[in-house]
Amino acid sequence: xxxxxxxxxxxxxxxxxxxxxxxxxxxxxxxxxxxxxxxxxxxxxxxxxxxxxxxxxxxxxxxxxxxxxxxxxxxxxxxxxxxxxxxxxxxxxxxxxxxxxxxxxxxxxxxxxxxxxxxxxxxxxxxxxxxxxxxxxxxxxxxxxxxxxxxxxxxxxxxxxxxxxxxxxxxxxxxxxxxxxxxxxxxxxxxxxxxxxxxxxxxxxxxxxxxxxxxxxxxxxxxxxxxxxxxxxxxxxxxxxxxxxxxxxxxxxxxxxxxxxxxxxxxxxxxxxxxxxxxxxxxxxxxxxxxxxxxxxxxxxxxxxxxxxxxxxxxxxxxxxxxxxxxxxxxxxx
Amino acid sequence: xxxxxxxxxxxxxxxxxxxxxxxxxxxxxxxxxxxxxxxxxxxxxxxxxxxxxxxxxxxxxxxxxxxxxxxxxxxxxxxxxxxxxxxxxxxxxxxxxxxxxxxxxxxxxxxxxxxxxxxxxxxxxxxxxxxxxxxxxxxxxxxxxxxxxxxxxxxxxxxxxxxxxxxxxxxxxxxxxxxxxxxxxxxxxxxxxxxxxxxxx
Numbered sequence: 013x014x015x016x017x018x019x020x021x022x023x024x025x026x027x028x029x030x031x032x033x034x035x036x037x038x039x040x041x042x043x044x045x046x047x048x049x050x051x052x053x054x055x056x057x058x059x060x061x062x063x064x065x066x067x068x069x070x071x072x073x074x075x076x077x078x079x080x081x082x083x084x085x086x087x088x089x090x091x092x093x094x095x096x097x098x099x100x101x102x103x104x105x106x107x108x109x110x111x112x113x114x115x116x117x118x119x120x121x122x123x124x125x126x127x128x129x130x131x132x133x134x135x136x137x138x139x140x141x142x143x144x145x146x147x148x149x150x151x152x153x154x155x156x157x158x159x160x161x162x163x164x165x166x167x168x169x170x171x172x173x174x175x176x177x178x179x180x181x182x183x184x185x186x187x188x189x190x191x192x193x194x195x196x197x198x199x200x201x202x203x204x205x206x207x208x209x210x211x212x213x214x215x216x217x218x219x220x221x222x223x224x225x226x227x228x229x230x231x232x233x234x235x236x237x238x239x240x241x242x243x244x245x246x247x248x249x250x251x252x253x254x255x256x257x258x259x260x261x262x263x264x265x266x267x268x269x270x271x272x273x274x275x276x277x278x279x280x281x282x283x284x285x286x287x288x289x290x291x292x293x294x295x296x297x298x299x300x301x302x303x304x305x306x307x308x309x310x311x312x313x314x315x316x317x318x319x320x321x322x323x324x325x326x327x328x329x330x331x332x333x334x335x336x337x338x339x340x341x342x343x344x345x346x
Numbered sequence: 347x348x349x350x351x352x353x354x355x356x357x358x359x360x361x362x363x364x365x366x367x368x369x370x371x372x373x374x375x376x377x378x379x380x381x382x383x384x385x386x387x388x389x390x391x392x393x394x395x396x397x398x399x400x401x402x403x404x405x406x407x408x409x410x411x412x413x414x415x416x417x418x419x420x421x422x423x424x425x426x427x428x429x430x431x432x433x434x435x436x437x438x439x440x441x442x443x444x445x446x447x448x449x450x451x452x453x454x455x456x457x458x459x460x461x462x463x464x465x466x467x468x469x470x471x472x473x474x475x476x477x478x479x480x481x482x483x484x485x486x487x488x489x490x491x492x493x494x495x496x497x498x499x500x501x502x503x504x505x506x507x508x509x510x511x512x513x514x515x516x517x518x519x520x521x522x523x524x525x526x527x528x529x530x531x532x533x534x535x536x537x538x539x540x541x542x543x544x545x546x547x
Contacts, residue, residue: 018515020496028523029491035469036476036491039398043407045386046415048379101401101408101445113415115408 047113047145049086086147087111088126095122097136115143118159128152131167136160145175160191164204179211179226186220196228201238206329209235219276219329227253234280244269248277251284263289267296275300279324283315301326368427375421386414389431391493392503393438398492399477399484400442403470409445413438432505435485475525483518486511 017026087109096103097118099110110116110126116136118124124136126144129152136142140159146152153173154161164187165172172183177196181188186205192198200209201223209216209224211231218224224235233252236245247265250258263285266277278297285293290313303309304326311319373381393413397406417434424433476484476491485504489495497515501508 016497016512018490018497018519019512020498029519032472032491032522033494035465035472036488037494038465038469039403039473039492040391040494041394041407042390043394043410045383046411048382048418049415098408100412101405101441102412103448111415113411 047111049111049113088128088144088147090116090127091125093123093125093135095119095138097122097124110144112144112146115141117141128163128165128172131171132163132165134164135162137162156190156192158192158194160189162189163187176226178228178230179209179216179232182208182210184208184217188218198226200224200226200232216280217276217324217329219327222276225249225252234277234284236277237274240274241269251281260289267292275327276329279320279327282312282320287313297323367430371421371424371427371430374418382414382418385430389434389503390414391495392431392489392500393434395488395493395495396435396438396485397442398473399481399488400439401445403473405445409438409441413441416441429505431503435504471529472526475529476522478525479518479521482510482514483521486514487518487522490515 017023018029089107090097090099090104090110091107092104095118096105097116098104099108099116100114102108104116104124116124116126118136118138118140120138123138126134126136128134129147131152134142134154137160140161141157142159142161143155143157144153145155150168150171151173152171153175155175157177161174163172163174163183165183167183169184170182174181174190176190176192176198178192178198179200181190181200184206186202186207188200188202188204188207190198190200200207200218202218202220204220206217206219209218209226209232211226214231216224216232216235218235221239222235222237225233227233230253234248236248244266247262247269250262251266254262263281266281275297278293278300281293282290282297294309294312301323303312304322307319307322312323370381370385374385390410393410394406397409397413401409413434416437420437424430476487478484479487486500486506489500489504490497495503497511498508500506501511504511506514
């Protein structure tokens with residue numbers, strides 16, 4: 013005990029110091045531990061290197077760099093398209109690199125393009141904050157905190173993943189737009205291929221031409237095609253995220269609009285409606301897409317996963333079996 | 347509200363549970379990420395305080411991460427593990443200087459204005475006054491008043507002697523009181539040292 017409040021908080025409190033602690037203590041912040049680059053570090057050993065050893069090391073480094081370039085390095089190239097995006101706290105002029113753990117931020121007028129290893133690119137729109145979480149062979153991952161990105165990926169499904177506060181988007185060979193609002197809600201719009209959108213076990217498969225909203229507590233809503241009528245889209249939003257008491261009314265609008273109620277939307281609704289409404293959804297889907305051989309109405313009504321997946325595969329948009337296998341290998345890191 | 351100082355927490359260190367700083371640094375240099383996380387936990391408040399006194403608050407967290415990544419990649423330059431704290435502080439100061447230079451060269455950053463919250467306004471006003479103190483006083487006071495470090499912790503992390511820290515704290519606090527008294531408060535009156543933070547509920 014030093015009896016010195018300013019030194020260690022002991023002794024008689026100093027009112028001025030107490031007030032300053034309370035006031036300035038509001039500024040305390042401990043940011044998360046940064047993701048480290050893959051850069052190998054060897055402490056002190058450099059001191060003992062002979063010139064010959066240094067030359068040998070240089071050769072090894074060059075070989076290593078060449079090898080890294082062929083297998084994908086722990087950073088991506090980033091180019092400024094407009095304004096001055098920031099990587100971490102550094103303003104990006106022209107091109108630069110973003111390392112694992114670093115954050116790219118665009119202001120209201122800046123845009124940037126990231127090269128996703130060798131498999132595609134991501135355009136970062138104004139007002140966006142995105143972090144490179146991981147990049148290695150066959151697995152590349154971003155976290156979109158807010159804003160908008162456009163991804164164009166040419167790779168086997170599952171190699172590119174974007175986490176948002178309310179869902180994880182897994183590329184299944186595609187091009188898409190992903191937007192996240194300040195409150196963590198978001199929107200996924202797919203222009204090519206399809207994307208799996210998932211949060212806490214709630215899944216949505218979104219094909220080209222369709223979109224899907226997502227909510228921070230609820231996860232992905234029900235996918236719908238972009239050319240659906242406004243009233244139909246609003247009914248789906250009401251069903252997914254609105255007052256539960258209004259869900260029956262919303263469902264009536266959805267089922268009553270056969271010209272807009274597409275098979276993709278109906279397939280998702282099977283597992284989202286109450287049991288009492290499930291038969292009506294199954295009937296509506298059967299009208300558009302007959303059940304394949306081996307899939308029974310009873311199995312679907314009891315939400316048998318295999319039966320639902322086989323019916324999904326009949327849509328011809330992608331094989332659900334593949335998605336199940338991928339998910340088992342890469343469970344959500346939440 | 348008086349600040350409390352929690353008792354030191356016994357934490358598991360890599361391998362043997364309680365490695366000394368040199369062992370931790372050596373483990374980090376060999377790629378041990380758990381050791382890096384421990385080093386980060388021990389020094390993040392010091393780095394945060396140094397940056398907070400120099401750059402806009404909104405960029406401090408990002409810069410903290412930049413500093414630790416830079417330290418990790420440059421660890422081979424550190425010859426004496428005991429000098430780690432001072433070396434890390436230098437990286438933080440240099441990073442802040444680079445940031446300010448780049449900001450002037452590339453981006454017209456908007457002035458950091460507090461929002462409508464009177465406590466927020468008071469906080470930023472006091473931070474502005476602290477940030478204008480001489481470096482040694484500014485950094486030591488921010489570690490004490492913002493980060494809640496004790497004088498002994500400040501000395502251990504920064505590499506300063508306890509006597510130097512004590513002098514910095516007391517002279518810095520004296521100067522801060524004088525500067526606070528000289529600045530009009532939000533109501534147009536002159537602020538007294540005893541009025542510091544009195545907008546708080």
